[in-house]
Amino acid sequence: MKISVVTASFNSEATIGYTIESFLKQTHADKEMLVIDGVSRDGTLKVVESFASPDIRVISEPDKGVYDAMNKGFHRFSGDAIGFLNSDDTFHDASVLSDIDAGLVDADIVYGDLNMVTDHQTKRLTRVWRGGTFRRNVFKLGWVPPHPSFYMRRQVAESVGDYDLSYITTADYDYMLRALELNDFRVRYLPRVFVDFQIGGISTRGLGVTIRGNLECLRSRRHHLKAPPIDAAFFLRFARRIFQLRA
Numbered sequence: 001m002k003i004s005v006v007t008a009s010f011n012s013e014a015t016i017g018y019t020i021e022s023f024l025k026q027t028h029a030d031k032e033m034l035v036i037d038g039v040s041r042d043g044t045l046k047v048v049e050s051f052a053s054p055d056i057r058v059i060s061e062p063d064k065g066v067y068d069a070m071n072k073g074f075h076r077f078s079g080d081a082i083g084f085l086n087s088d089d090t091f092h093d094a095s096v097l098s099d100i101d102a103g104l105v106d107a108d109i110v111y112g113d114l115n116m117v118t119d120h121q122t123k124r125l126t127r128v129w130r131g132g133t134f135r136r137n138v139f140k141l142g143w144v145p146p147h148p149s150f151y152m153r154r155q156v157a158e159s160v161g162d163y164d165l166s167y168i169t170t171a172d173y174d175y176m177l178r179a180l181e182l183n184d185f186r187v188r189y190l191p192r193v194f195v196d197f198q199i200g201g202i203s204t205r206g207l208g209v210t211i212r213g214n215l216e217c218l219r220s221r222r223h224h225l226k227a228p229p230i231d232a233a234f235f236l237r238f239a240r241r242i243f244q245l246r247a
Contacts, residue, residue, distance in 0.1 A: 001101050002030040003151070004082045006073030008066045009048075010038040012087035015198065017047050018120040024053060031055060034077055035087075036069040040061060044087075050194035058155035065164040066173040074157055083151035084172075085195065090120055092193040099190060100151050107188035109152045109179065111145040114195040126199055127241075134187045139177050140225060142236025144217075147172040149194035156185055167220065169213045174220040182224060214238070 005023055009016055016035075023033050035048050037060040048058055059076065063069045070084055081104055085091070103110035105161065116127035131145045150172075152160075160179045163171040180187060218234050221227035 001081060001104060002032065002079040003028065003097050003101060004073075004077035004079030005031065005033045005097075006036060006070060006077060006082065006084045007033060007087050008036050008069035008073070008084070009037075009040060009044055009087035010066075010069075011040045011042045013040070013043040013047055015088035015120070015132060016044055017050075018090050019085060019087055020048065020051050020053075020056065023085065024051065024055070025094045026097040027094050028093060028101055030079075031097055032057065032077070032079060032178050033085075034059065034062070034073050036072050036076075038065075038069060054100070064165060065168075067165055067167070071162040071165075074162060077238055079154070081151055081153050083148075085148060086197070088198045088200070089148055090196045092196050096194050099192065100194075103188050103190050104151065104153060106186065108156050108185035109150070109187045111151070111187075112149040112190040112192050112194040114146040114149055116197045118199060120196065120198060122224055123196060123217045129197075130191075131189050133189050134180055137225075139181055139221060140227065140231060140233050142233040142240050143175055144237075145176060145180075145189075146195070146197075147176065148197060150176060152179065152185075156183075160181065167216050169209060170216040170220070173213075173217050174224075177220055178222060203227055210238075210241075 007019060011180050033056045035058045037044060039060055045060060049100055100110055113129050113130045115125055118124040118126055129146045156179060162177050213235055
């Protein structure tokens with residue numbers, strides 16, 4: 001099975017080299033990486049081009065943000081399955097894509113766990129996110145799988161559609177809710193770490209972003225799951241984040 005990995009980038013010179021190295025080290029041979037760049041003004045493209053790999057395709061053009069770039073990946077990937085790896089994150093080890101491939105043999109969607117780290121030199125752990133098993137209506141209890149660990153067959157991507165750009169920081173949450181709660185796809189949780197997620201990205205930039213994101217998630221649940229104006233998940237999502245902390 002060919003697996004496409006989409007990486008949205010903008011001014012990612014300092015980190016994207018680690019991202020690409022972790023992709024190229026994957027033992028799964030049938031793979032591609034699409035780097036969707038928003039016309040970076042630093043040396044991002046030079047770093048990408050320095051790898052000179054036939055498994056990497058680069059598209060650099062203006063976009064409307066990270067989710068718009070990801071949508072471009074949806075329309076241009078060539079694999080049988082697709083997932084997303086941020087330009088400041090890395091695969092946890094060399095066998096991640098091989099395990100995803102094995103998981104998709106009898107599933108339409110697979111997801112796993114991630115570690116949140118301060119940087120990719122030390123890999124100092126700050127939080128852990130363990131996906132856990134999906135059950136219907138679990139989004140109403142504050143659950144969501146880690147988006148960087150979420151991989152799906154082509155037919156899932158084509159059925160669910162694009163990311164909704166009206167969600168500024170949580171279009172990935174809305175997408176996974178639609179994919180999991182509104183469909184009957186075969187879903188498998190793989191209890192292993194897929195990704196080392198570097199703290200400091202769009203979803204981890206302080207309390208204000210967290211509150212806005214939580215309100216956006218509530219809007220998604222109200223729209224798709226007919227949640228009340230304030231539901232249990234609004235508070236439980238905060239609680240789940242607290243349990244992710246690691247000293």
